[in-house]
Amino acid sequence: MKKNKDKRPLVVIALGGNAIKQADEEGTVEEQFANVTETCKQLVEMNHLGYKLIITHGNGPQAGNLLIQQEEGKDRVPPQPLDVVGAMTQGQIGYMFQNSLRDLFLEEERSIPIATVLTQVLVDPNDPDFADPSKPVGPFYTKETALQYKEDKGYQVKKVKPNGEKNWRRVVPSPEPKEIIEADCISSLIDARAIVIASGGGGIPVKEMPNGTYKGLEAVIDKDKAGNVLAQATNADIFLILTDVSNAYINFGKDDQKPLEKITVTESEKYYEEGQFLKGSMGPKITAAIRFVKSGGEKAIITSLDHAVEALQEKTGTIITKE
């Protein structure tokens, strides 16, 4: 493979859940491949524009489905913990992306190296989220079932909807990502002109043990925050966060709501402190974007999949830069 210096800018793209499974879908393989193919068309456009690409993605619906299957099969097969579930969904989703991307390039009669690198992400075992887990995972339960799982398995459970028969869920810690363990391998592949899929589902969370080894955890890392650590570790120029809206907004849902276009880190931090961004949704994306630019990244972009290519050309989207 050629080792000539590749001066194209590197963009890390964090894909939202709807890039793989729409909310109203069951999650059949046909549905998921169809969504992934549509997403990959945008990624191929970015390649045409002259960007090196690292792709990261969520895994919520896929992990949720696997947790249901594990639960239904638990009398016959031992369920695997969340670190293994994360690894399995990285395989599942990575395969769909590398297969679909390759097909689109083959249609152009181009052969580009593409690989999914299974990724572990180091977290701090003293992260405050371990004491007060915040991330709901897996199926909804009745209060009775939830409390039974708490008793039997030591699950932390919470009421997550005010009403309904099944309105409880298991909650797990969502600690801050500190380090991408496989960053060296991801960078080697980028140097070899490959397109890389990495850190899916926020990565497999691991913590350092007293003896210096790394152990997997029953936790889920925010994929956009992990995406920022990945973008920093690979010296990316641009961090592109895709979601279901074309822009971040201030005064969202009010009469005077206003889409944010080009803004500075300082402005972003001011809006964040005002509470302009929803905690479980736009908030972590803005946090991840701010961290990336503050660490020296050229720009972070928040937009939707169908605006992504235009946003890279600065025609749309919320674009955060240093000044």
Next chain:
Amino acid sequence: MKKNKDKRPLVVIALGGNAIKQADEEGTVEEQFANVTETCKQLVEMNHLGYKLIITHGNGPQAGNLLIQQEEGKDRVPPQPLDVVGAMTQGQIGYMFQNSLRDLFLEEERSIPIATVLTQVLVDPNDPDFADPSKPVGPFYTKETALQYKEDKGYQVKKVKPNGEKNWRRVVPSPEPKEIIEADCISSLIDARAIVIASGGGGIPVKEMPNGTYKGLEAVIDKDKAGNVLAQATNADIFLILTDVSNAYINFGKDDQKPLEKITVTESEKYYEEGQFLKGSMGPKITAAIRFVKSGGEKAIITSLDHAVEALQEKTGTIITKE
């Protein structure tokens, strides 16, 4: 990462099922990590001896467990096809290896790049095994259930044991592997001095469509045969096939049974044609070993995990060379 020419010999190691899950185990995460750690100790020894390493492995028990979970959950969650199941188990097993290997190196205060590369393997859509599937997968069924699945899902099913209530299984094609799609990325990582886990479970089987794209298949590729294609594609020096016996045998199970030590390709082919090797067990290993040496590989070794390091030093095992 350093790009100095790395002249260490490259060995591709194909691990047997007991490297991950023992036959009498259920497959809990604790059991599997314990087995993988024992296996990784041997791999670290090979690193100490000065070999570059690519690791491939089976996935039968893990895929079997996932198929059971999918079946039990089928009323709530759509089951995924075998190509996706293969991708998921590559994630599951790759994670356990890269985590355990890293830990063993950390105990020596060494940091070595380690990555699992999700691997697709091209097969010929005209392979004769598509017409007469030979590979049993997933759970055992009663005859009644098996025939019901045949009717409902178009499964091919076969009676696989003479007796017992559940003695039928689904059978799928096991086509010959032709090409490792991600070979370029695997080689780039080896050039970057990484240890690579690849082509788990024989790889995700894909076939070329009339329009030139690649589509995943409901099939399972023999992991040793895929390991040979991987070893050829990466210009490996040695192909090391690990199984549950220290040697291949002639006259196996008879009074005059004899372990094979150093033998030539010509001798191996003669024994193969005599029917000395069991079709579903030692046969494909010998075939894979012969193919590797005939393609120009220095030697292929068949032995057990606990003899692997000694076999690399030519002290034990069945060692096949050209002359």
